Amino acid sequence: LLLSGVFAAQKAALYNVVKTGLSADEREKMFNQGWNISDQASAIETLDYLRLSGTRRYFPQVVEALKLKNKKAIQQYLADTFQNEGDIRGCWEQVQYAFGSIDSLMKEQIIKDEADFVRIGPDAWDAGRLVFMARLCREQDYITDEQMWQYIDAADEIAHRTLTCWEDFGKSYIIGYTLWGADSYSMGQTKKIFNKLVSDPKSPWTTFSFAKKA
DSSP: OGGGHHHHHHTTOOOSSSOOOOOHHHHHHHIIIIIOOOSHHHHHHHHHHHHHTSGGGGHHHHHHHHHHOOHHHHHHHHHHHOSSHHHHHHHHHHHHHHHHHHHHHHHTTSOSSHHHHHHHOSHHHHHHHHHHHHHHHHHTTSSOHHHHHHHHHHHHHHHHHHOOSHHHHHHHHHHHHHHHTOOHHHHHHHHHHHHHHHHOTTSHHHHSOOSOOO
């Protein structure tokens, strides 16, 4: 549940219990305005998207693009890599966000350098949103308790595949947020939430280990 900490805090919601604490009206507003969720089918479609692909789906290609540097070389690489025009456009957008945000991420001390950006990656952005949206969909009775925990377990697998501590998890969330399209102001506000989660003695992130339990 704590994987949804940053996203929940952005929404002024709870993050250490299953219930989000959002009202029915607030849930409905989120579903309609940001997620296009209106029933069980659309809820599962969205949750499966976060579980199976999400923003992280293009990250290997973004990493290769960072090595190439040259715009024409990158565009040729993407054309050679993807058959679907939508994937080419989607990945190119993330490449542009990556090049445009690395300096800001270093300035905000989210990463030390480009290598740190690659090492940490964006997986937490999808994992955190998956946990929160699974909780929200359960509250709305779009999914069952069993389905909710299956999605939360999937998010746990995503998070622990590449990350080993809460600090890197929070940084990964911000990296994913920038690849999704967050501006510098939103990134700065999110960093404040992240800083509190990793430093406040009352934060569950400072109480519970990130290490995956056997």
